Amino acid sequence: QLQLQESGPGLVKPSETLSLTCSVSGGSISSSISYWGWIRQSPGRGLEWIGNIHYSGRTYYNPSLRSRVTLSVDTSKNQFSLNLNSVTAADTAVYYCVRGVVPAAYSFHHWGQGTLVIVSS
Amino acid sequence: QSVLTQPPSVSAAPGQKVTISCSGSNSNIGNNFVSWYQQLPGTAPKLLIYDNDKRPSGIPDRFSGSKSGTSATLGITGLQTGDEADYYCGTWDSGLNVVFGGGTKLTVL
Secondary structure, X not given: OOEEEEEOOOEEOOOOOEEEEEEEEOOOOOXXXXXXXXXXXXXXXXXEEEEEEOOOOOEEEOOOOHHHXXXXXXXXXXXXXXXXXXXXXXXXXXXXXXXXEOOOXXXXXXXXXXXXXXXXX | OOOEEOOOEEEEOOOOOEEEEEEOOOXXXXXOOOXXXXXXXXXXOEEEEEXXXXXXXXXXXXXXXXXXXXXXXXXXXXXXXXXXXXXXXXXXXXXXXXXXXXXXXXXXX
């Protein structure tokens, strides 16, 4: 059974870069039908999609975050990563890594357990 | 302000049926598949419905989805106390973005 696990710092200083990694187990990140992504949820608020990436490198980003976000894939480690730069307190949230399946890769069939990232000095 | 509109809360008694609506526009629901997610307290969301009305394996048929025009509906029959959760709809928007509803809190009285 496919499982996703987020890892990374739980505390990031304002103006710095938030970096998270998602480890994929029970399946290959090089699956042609899979898109790998990130979704965040601020405390007490709803869901916000950050972006998706295919193992080929094709990416889709939330237009409101595009200028600050970079997604990448490491097929040798079966992992994918999120970098969000110039963070502020508004980026404090639980970050989930997810898997979508084509053709509707915006339906997220698998979710990690989530990791809380706090932006504070 | 979410792109997709859901009622903030719904409630019903155990064993009863409840529906949760999700309203959008032609730029999102009207031309794309809708998914529904269940988020139990303190856990990650879980996919309940995809492609408007399909259930992933392991999701009981008490959960159903439908779409008409620019709106979608999640139905839950035979309500159980364990169904108390937040429910979210989601889809693709022509603005090149995945969008979600603001979430609906289900209370089983």
